[in-house]
Amino acid sequence: MADPLAGIPLASIRVFEAAARLRSFTRAAEELGMTQAAVSWQIKALEGRLGQSLFRRLPREVQPTEGGERLSRAATEAIGLLRRAVSDLTEADEHILSITTLATLATQWLAPRLGAFQVANPGLAVRLDTNPALLDLSRESFDLGIRSGHGEWPGLESQLLMPSVFTPLCSPATAGRLTLSEPGDLLEAPRIGLEKEWAAWFVAAGVASATRAASRLTADNQVLEVAAALGDQGVALASPILFAREIRSGLLVRPFPQTVSFHSGYYLVWPEGRRRSPKIARFRDWLMAQAEADPTVAEARAGSA
Structure with missing residues (x-):
């Protein structure tokens, strides 16, 4: 049987994949460093070899035909596999481990432990990123990520690192000013954070009340909210x-043991097919051992079981 790929240049597939993904010949040209005319010519040549149209040309964009959609999915997967394979074979890449993670987890839990990993792996430099955007690891230059959620993301493999649990925390001075003998006492306390999250905690703590004081402060990450609590501004x-x-x-004082979860946990994730990458495997095994050795993680796991 004749090879259906015979005579079809890989460059044409790469151009087609970019145009289908971006829905634009112009944007594909910008991404690939080509002219729009060159992209258009490559697409027409590919359509000629396949004997069918791959795009519907609209005034402001192009849309893949039914056949184009099928080819686009396969092309994106194949190019992703090629990119990862080339990355794994590049010696320089094996000396840098790039991790994208959540700012609070990086600051409070991961960064204080990374020194031990680097001592054990002196030939591997670690690059840590706390960009809040949900990055596409199959296309971005990151080896691993730590994400919060339920462990399912397209194109990624994942392993649960630790549960995600939240509980009230405040400074000793704040605890001394307030009367905190039962969870319901926090209804009228100065609170920091989103009201919907506090409402969920009150339900988890068995507190049912329609009247409660509004939160005094919210921020875009836990570090900032806890900093406010450390400054005696309220309970975070x-x-x-x-x-x-x-x-x-x-x-910090933890006045009550009750916790609430907003998702199942924090997960270590990596692109599909890269499980056996030596640097990923080394970091994954080390990080899981760190979580296993953390008594607060064990306590949270027992509480959420």
Whole structure:
């Protein structure tokens, strides 16, 4: 049987994949460093070889035909596999481990432990990124990510790192000013964080009330909200795992044991097909061992079981 790919240049497939993904010959040309005319010529040549149209040309964009959609999905997957294979074979790439993660988890839990990993792996430099955007690891230059959710993302494999639990935290001075003998006492306390999250915690703590004071402050990550709590501004809803050092040192008080979860946990993720990459495997095994050895993680796992 004749090879259906015979005579079809890989460059044409690459151009087609970009145009289908971006829905634009112009944007594909910009991404690939080509002219729009060159992209159009490559697409026409590919359509000629296949004997069918791959795009509907509209005034402001192009849309893949039914056949174009099928070819686009396969082309994107194939190019992603090729990109990862080339990356894994590049010696320089094996000396840099790029990780994208959540800012609070990076600051409070991961960064203080990374020194031990680098001592054990002196030939591997770690690049840590805390961009809040949900990056596409199959296309971006990152090897691993740590994400919050339920463990299912297209094109990624995942492993649960730790549960996601939240509990009230405040400074000793704030705890001393307030009467906190039962969870319901927090209804009228100065609170930090989103009201819908506090409402969920009150339900988890068995507190049913339609009247409660509004939160005084919200921020876009836990570090900022807990910083406000450390400054005696109120009670924050935050992770007892990520702020375990502050709790142990007495900087923060945990007035009640009840916790609430907004998703199943924090997951270590990597692109499909890269499980066996030596640097990914080394970091994954080390990170999971760190989580296993953390007593606050074990406590949270027991509480959410």
